[in-house]
Structures are given as C-alpha cells and as structure tokens.
Amino acid sequence: MTTTVEVLGFARGPDWLPWAVQYFFLIGVSCAAFFLSLPGLVWRLPRWRMPSRLALLAALISGLTAPVALMADLHQPGRFINFYLHPNFGSWMAWGSFFIPLYVGSLLLYAWLCLRPTLERLARQGGRLEAAYRLVAYGGHDSPRAIGLAALSASLGACLLLLYTGMETMVVSARVLWNSPLVPLVFLSTAFVGGIGMTLLVAALSGRRDVAPALNRGLALALAATFVLLAAWFGGALSGHSPVAAQAWSALASSRPWGPTGLWFLGTAVFTLWLAVRFPRSLWPTALLALHGAWLLRWIVFIGGQGIPRMGNTWFDYSIGIGPDGLLGIAGSLGLALFLYIVLTGLIPWDERAEA
Amino acid sequence: MTCPPDPSRRAFLSAIPALTAGIATPAQAADAQATQWGMLIDTRRCIACQACTMACAMENATPEGAFRTVVATYAVTTTEGSTGLSVVPRLCNHCEKPPCVEVCPVGATFKQDNGAVLVDGDRCVGCAYCVQACPYDARFVNHDTGKADKCTFCSHRVEAGLLPACVETCVGGARIFGDLNNPDSEIAKRIKSAGDGVRVLKPEANTRPNVFYIGLDPALAGRVDGISAADMMWRPDHHGG
Numbered sequence: 001m002t003t004t005v006e007v008l009g010f011a012r013g014p015d016w017l018p019w020a021v022q023y024f025f026l027i028g029v030s031c032a033a034f035f036l037s038l039p040g041l042v043w044r045l046p047r048w049r050m051p052s053r054l055a056l057l058a059a060l061i062s063g064l065t066a067p068v069a070l071m072a073d074l075h076q077p078g079r080f081i082n083f084y085l086h087p088n089f090g091s092w093m094a095w096g097s098f099f100i101p102l103y104v105g106s107l108l109l110y111a112w113l114c115l116r117p118t119l120e121r122l123a124r125q126g127g128r129l130e131a132a133y134r135l136v137a138y139g140g141h142d143s144p145r146a147i148g149l150a151a152l153s154a155s156l157g158a159c160l161l162l163l164y165t166g167m168e169t170m171v172v173s174a175r176v177l178w179n180s181p182l183v184p185l186v187f188l189s190t191a192f193v194g195g196i197g198m199t200l201l202v203a204a205l206s207g208r209r210d211v212a213p214a215l216n217r218g219l220a221l222a223l224a225a226t227f228v229l230l231a232a233w234f235g236g237a238l239s240g241h242s243p244v245a246a247q248a249w250s251a252l253a254s255s256r257p258w259g260p261t262g263l264w265f266l267g268t269a270v271f272t273l274w275l276a277v278r279f280p281r282s283l284w285p286t287a288l289l290a291l292h293g294a295w296l297l298r299w300i301v302f303i304g305g306q307g308i309p310r311m312g313n314t315w316f317d318y319s320i321g322i323g324p325d326g327l328l329g330i331a332g333s334l335g336l337a338l339f340l341y342i343v344l345t346g347l348i349p350w351d352e353r354a355e356a
Numbered sequence: 357m358t359c360p361p362d363p364s365r366r367a368f369l370s371a372i373p374a375l376t377a378g379i380a381t382p383a384q385a386a387d388a389q390a391t392q393w394g395m396l397i398d399t400r401r402c403i404a405c406q407a408c409t410m411a412c413a414m415e416n417a418t419p420e421g422a423f424r425t426v427v428a429t430y431a432v433t434t435t436e437g438s439t440g441l442s443v444v445p446r447l448c449n450h451c452e453k454p455p456c457v458e459v460c461p462v463g464a465t466f467k468q469d470n471g472a473v474l475v476d477g478d479r480c481v482g483c484a485y486c487v488q489a490c491p492y493d494a495r496f497v498n499h500d501t502g503k504a505d506k507c508t509f510c511s512h513r514v515e516a517g518l519l520p521a522c523v524e525t526c527v528g529g530a531r532i533f534g535d536l537n538n539p540d541s542e543i544a545k546r547i548k549s550a551g552d553g554v555r556v557l558k559p560e561a562n563t564r565p566n567v568f569y570i571g572l573d574p575a576l577a578g579r580v581d582g583i584s585a586a587d588m589m590w591r592p593d594h595h596g597g
Contacts, residue, residue: 075482
C-alpha cells in the first residue's frame with residue numbers, strides 16, 4: 001500500500017463567511033415563524049391567537065435582519081443592483097434575489113394588515129404618537145380577506161425561500177457536505193426548530209409561559225424530523241449508498257475541530273428534545289437550545305463544509321476573527337435583531353394582556 | 357456658403373466602415389471558433405520550484421496569500437518502501453462545462469469563444485458562489501478588489517502574442533500552452549503522442565477540463581487520501597493573508 005504525505009499543500013479559507021451562516025439561519029427562522037403565525041392570525045383559531053402574534057413578531061425581527069446579513073456577505077455589497085440588472089436564471093442565487101423582496105414585502109404587508117386594528121386602538125388612546133398611529137392604521141379595519149391574500153403571498157415567498165436556500169447549497173457538487181438531497185430537508189426541519197425557538201424566546205421575554213406547551217410540542221416534532229433526516233444521511237454515509245456523504249463523513253469524523261462540534265450538536269439536540277417533551281412549559285432553556293441547534297447546524301454545514309479539502313489533503317484551519325467578518329458580524333446582526341425587537345415591542349403591544 | 361457634400365462621395369465614405377467590418381468580422385469569427393486555448397502539464401518535467409506560482413503572482417498582482425496557480429507537492433512511499441516526489445501543478449482548468457459559469461447569479465463569469473473562462477470585473481458582486489462551485493479550488497475572492505479571481509490563461513499577454521507567465525517562466529518546460537484545435541501546435545502534437553497517458557483532474561466531475569497532464573498519478577488527481585504535513589503547510593492565517 002502506498003502512503004502519501006502532502007508536503008506542500010494549499011488550503012483556501014471560507015469565502016462564505018459567518019455572515020452567510022447568519023443569513024441562512026435568520027431567513028429560515030423567519031419563514032418558519034411566519035408559518036406559525038397563520039393559525040391564529042389567518043385561520044383565527046382562538047387557542048393560537050397569542051402564539052401566532054408572538055410568532056409574527058419573531059418573523060419580523062429575523063426577516064428584516066436576514067437580508068442585511070446577506071448583503072454584508074457580498075464582497076461588493078454596493079453592486080447588489082446587478083442581481084436585478086443582469087440576472088442569470090440558471091443560478092438558484094439569482095432566483096433568491098427575487099424571492100427575498102417577495103417574502104419580506106409580503107410579510108410587512110401581512111403584519112401591517114394584522115396590526116391595523118391594534119394601531120387604531122393605540123391612536124384612540126391618544127398620546128404623542130396619536131397622529132402617527134392614526135396615519136399608519138389607515139382606518140384600522142380588520143380585513144380577513146386582505147390578510148388572507150397577503151398571507152398567501154408571504155407563504156409563497158417563504159416556501160420559495162426555503163426551497164432556494166436548500167437548493168442553492170445542494171447543487172454545489174464540489175462541496176461533499178453540501179451535495180446531498182437531504183440538505184434542503186434538514187434546512188427546512190431546522191428552520192422550524194429555529195422558528196419555534198425564536199417564538200419561544202419572544203414569549204419568554206414577554207413572560208407568556210402559557211404558550212409554551214403548544215410551541216414545545218412543535219419543537220419536539222421538528223427535532224424528531226431532523227433526527228430522522230440525519231439518520232438517513234448517516235445511513236447513506238456509513239452503508240456506502242451515498243459516496244458523497246461517505247466522503248463528507250470520513251472527512252468530518254477525522255477532523256479535530258469538526259468531529260467534536262458535530263457530537264456537541266447531536267448531544268444538545270437530544271437534550272433539547274428531552275426537555276421539550278419532559279418539561280413542556282419550559283421557555284428559556286428550550287428557546288435558547290433550539291436557536292443554538294438551528295444556528296450550529298448551519299455553522300457546521302457552511303464553515304465546516306468549506307474546510308473539507310476539494311483538492312489535495314490540506315484542511316483550512318478556520319478560526320473566527322474578532323472583526324466584521326467574524327464575531328463582530330455575528331454580534332452586529334444579533335444587535336440589529338435586538339434593536340428591531342425593542343422598536344417593535346416599544347411601539348406596538350404584542351401581548352394581548354398589555355393591550356387590554 | 358458651404359456646398360452640400362456630394363451625395364455619391366458621402367455614400368462612398370459611409371460605406372467604408374461597413375465594408376471593412378464586413379471583411380474583418382468573418383475573419384475574426386473564424387479565428388475565434390478555430391482557436392481553443394489549452395495547457396498541457398508534463399509533471400515528469402516539473403521540479404516543484406514554484407517559479408510558476410511566483411511568476412503568476414507577480415504578473416497578475418494577486419494579493420498576499422492568494423494564488424492563481426500552485427504546485428502541490430507530495431512524498432509518495434510505495435509498497436516496496438521507496439519514497440519519491442510527486443507534483444500536481446494546479447490552475448483554473450478552463451472547463452468545457454464550467455460549473456462556475458452556471459452558478460454565477462449575474463453572469464459575470466463567462467466562457468470566451470477561445471475557451472478561456474474569465475470574470476467580468478465590472479459585473480461581479482463578490483458573492484463567491486463560483487468559488488464554491490469550482491471542484492478544483494481554482495478560484496478565490498480577491499480581498500483587494502472584492503471580486504472573484506482566477507487564472508485567465510494570462511489573456512492580456514496572449515492577446516499581445518506572449519505566453520502565459522507561468523509557461524514563460526517554467527524552468528523545466530513542463531507547461532505547454534497553445535491551440536488545441538491546431539494539429540500543428542506543440543500542445544496538440546504532444547497530447548496526440550502521449551495517447552492514453554494524458555489525464556485531467558477529477559474526470560468524475562464531468563467538467564471536461566482544458567488543462568491536461570502527462571505523468572499524473574491518478575491518486576493525486578483530486579482529493580488525496582493521505583497525511584498532511586500540517587506544520588509545513590502554507591496557511592494564510594499564519595502569514596497574514
């Protein structure tokens with residue numbers, strides 16, 4: 001048997017930076033949270049009234065932050081206009097540039113239509129912002145039909161976003177960890193893990209423990225779906241049915257940083273599932289763990305996936321920097337999400353108890 | 357008072373550009389169709405001196421730590437116990453079916469009629485999707501320009517009648533550049549005479565590269581199962597790249 005030692009290799013660092021992880025995480029969270037808003041706000045199920053309102057807030061926070069993270073990941077952000085001037089419709093990314101405004105625009109319209117009666121009530125209460133509330137309420141009508149149409153448009157946008165983010169990653173045959181038909185499905189199931197986690201977090205910040213059982217039930221289902229998909233991926237890798245998955249598995253399992261990171265992900269995901277089932281009224285722990293799991297999976301896929309050598313045998317040893325392309329970028333996008341939370345909750349009462 | 361121009365003279369003068377364009381265009385189009393640039397690398401002649409790596413970096417002013425061409429070097433020990441040096445000079449393969457062109461969301465990456473795959477720097481948004489799609493690790497985002505960067509076969513030199521910098525500088529004459537469609541070219545003759553000994557990197561990727569190899573160990577034609585002499589590796593984070 002011959003043995004090979006790479007004496008001089010050339011490893012390239014990741015060109016999709018932590019910003020990309022933030023984008024894929026936040027947009028998935030937003031789409032899933034939007035779907036959670038439908039039972040209470042469109043179908044008007046009384047039991048879902050409060051969870052759905054909180055889910056809409058979660059969808060807005062993450063949906064407005066995500067495109068900023070995406071723009072920041074472009075190395076020429078000022079040229080984003082080229083996506084619309086010179087689209088190459090053979091590329092999933094080009095389609096994504098049209099799906100994002102469709103979704104975000106429809107989400108804003110949907111949120112506005114849902115909130116008009118609340119804004120009108122706020123205008124009637126008076127105060128310094130009375131005129132602004134009255135203007136934005138635009139009559140304050142509750143229009144179930146218009147809400148339904150806006151929800152339909154946002155649903156289409158959300159489905160297309162979930163489809164394109166998965167497909168954009170899956171079609172890259174050069175990246176063995178990405179090139180699996182299970183990737184879009186895992187992104188979908190973990191988007192729901194993150195979306196429910198974000199809604200739980202908003203509920204925890206509002207002190208609404210009563211919404212926890214329904215959300216934790218959904219979280220358990222989303223996690224169970226994720227485990228089934230991961231089992232299918234591992235099955236394909238270990239049995240040799242999927243040579244690409246087998247290559248990715250052998251690369252990751254032998255990697256010093258990524259092997260333990262993968263184990264940590266699996267361990268915390270199992271713990272989250274146990275917590276959601278055993279303590280259905282838990283808010284903070286399941287919220288934070290769910291968000292952690294959805295984010296970490298994308299971190300492993302994107303940053304770990306870019307580290308696996310395509311040529312030769314040299315891994316790129318990624319270490320996160322402190323600057324805008326690293327920790328500052330992550331903190332910055334989370335800071336923007338926090339800012340949006342403060343503004344939205346400061347101007348609009350999302351909790352029916354406060355509204356009453 | 358100025359006389360109106362003679363209509364017949366004006367008609368004659370206005371017809372000149374159309375006439376000359378008409379004569380020149382078919383000739384250029386025929387040339388572009390006929391020429392198919394490619395490179396042949398005879399690894400038996402490569403001594404891993406990295407002169408090509410340096411010449412390319414100097415010629416194309418790549419940022420520190422980013423290279424358009426490299427020579428990966430391996431110590432291969434056979435079952436008999438003898439150890440030898442193997443090399444894989446790498447660059448953009450200017451594929452017939454380039455995955456980078458397919459994924460570029462703004463059409464900034466394109467393939468010329470002469471086979472060279474290039475990047476329109478005025479259109480590139482720096483999304484790095486092409487970098488992800490390249491199976492050969494041949495692309496990178498140039499952090500000085502914020503755009504995708506790669507080997508161009510030194511098209512600026514080739515247009516001026518010069519050879520690519522890596523070919524010009526190769527000490528052992530391991531790199532041969534030329535027109536694959538011209539049976540009298542050195543590259544076409546060498547490929548023909550090598551017969552089945554000609555290989556490409558990652559043939560399973562089905563990209564149909566236009567960079568060919570003679571003497572390439574198939575075990576080194578893609579991802580290599582082996583040990584990485586990590587401490588000896590060049591890494592950008594160790595060198596401020």
